[in-house]
Amino acid sequence: MAAPLPSTAIVELRDAIAGAVFARGDEGLADEAACFNTAVVHDPDVVVGAVSRDDVIEAVSFAAYFGLPVFVQATGHGAFAPITEGLLITTQRLGGVRIDRRSRIATIGAGTRWGAVVEQAARYGLTPVTGSSTNVGAVGYTLGGGLGPLSRTYGFTADWARGFTVVTADGREVRASADENADLFWALRGGKVGLGVVIDMDLELIPLTKVYGGGLFFDTTHIERAMRAWVDWVHTVPDTVTSSIALVRFPPIDEVPEALRGRFALHLRYAFVGEAEEGERILAPMRNAAPAFVDLVGELPTTAIGSIHDDADQPGPAWDRGMQLDDIDQDFVTAFLERAGAGADVPFIAIEIRHIGGGATSTSPSGDDAVGGRLSPFILVMIGVPVPELFDEVLPQSSDRIVEGIEPWIAEETNINFLGHVASTQQFASAWPADAFDRLARTRTTWDPERLFALGP
Structure with missing residues (x-):
């Protein structure tokens, strides 16, 4: 259990963050932390509504300094239990889609929903291997694998991920791809949580109209x-x-x-x-x-x-x-x-x-x-x-x-x-083959040795 935050800590965090910062009891915290599943109400110690990668870096560094577990939420889908401690980073404002037509690569911000990606890609005669709902966040869904109406033809969405920009537990911004930090890239394609805060994702699109x-x-x-x-x-x-x-x-x-x-x-x-x-x-x-x-x-x-x-x-x-x-x-x-x-x-x-x-x-x-x-x-x-x-x-x-x-x-x-x-924990482990689950545990230990990022039940 983390010690109570000093009275000046939130003031200093607000000075360092361009986005919104809420402490427990602040008006606006509930709205910032709201989930798609309204039966779940988050009430962590601190919520940071990030508007930039610098905000994410500051928030992660703050949490590490004060020993607060870090949670991440983009569009609010997939929430089944309330967060009642630590620091929640909301990435819903880290949106946007940039498409390189030649390479068919879409760079997708952490808070972007599939609908925006689908609409942008269609302008170039392309489409992502999306989930069944275009309202769901593209990055979070891909981190878990991603299955939708095109899956038997094109595979999991994660099969089309080509790179991620991630803020790691030590407050660094790193790239993860087949050529850079390949172990982290392996884990991000399906490992879902406990690996860092994804800022954006490079996803290859398919030529389909x-x-x-x-x-x-x-x-x-x-x-x-x-x-x-x-x-x-x-x-x-x-x-x-x-x-x-x-x-x-x-x-x-x-x-x-x-x-x-x-x-x-x-x-x-x-x-x-x-x-x-x-x-x-x-x-x-x-x-x-x-x-x-x-x-x-x-x-x-x-x-x-x-x-x-x-x-x-x-x-x-x-x-x-x-x-x-x-x-x-x-x-x-x-x-x-x-x-x-x-x-x-x-x-x-x-x-x-x-x-x-x-x-x-x-x-x-x-x-x-x-x-x-x-x-x-x-x-x-x-x-x-x-x-x-x-x-x-x-x-x-x-x-x-x-x-x-x-x-x-x-x-x-x-x-x-x-x-x-x-x-x-047994139910959580069932989401991966045993060898993949063990390898994920080792990868998480490498990138987050102090277990800053919340994981599992």
């Missing part, structure tokens, strides 16, 4: 037929297809489109890289498997790629739990629907299963990075109803019951971006 994609919605009576068809179908599709399904319980509220309002449906998300005619042909078995009451699949510009999953883009209370699955089959469908299907009373607004296996995600193009979850072909995520009173007991217990039913298919390893709330 359109996809054939969107969503099919199957009503309650057709969920089982459509899901069984999907489980067989994904074993036949080429690497140019990335898809997922989600059981969605749409609330009967005005914010939900009328066609979906109050329904329990299966949402098939589909993205094909290639000509529309071929994408239509490949999707035909799913269109023929059961009648879709809404069909939104068609040719899309890459600027509309976020519409495929149509993830939430407004803050609110959130609870989710994720894991990866080994190969699934019809027995899995039976076990899953028994506990999560139409006959089950479960407090989840969505349960998604993403197919990521058999394509470019399976191997690292560099042959060596810290990304977890490459060898498990499916990801399952349970998203609870946004009622915080259910977060501590009801949702964990309900998710446990589903997990018990599908346990034979649950993989030992998962990916840190999809893990959800991390409650134990």
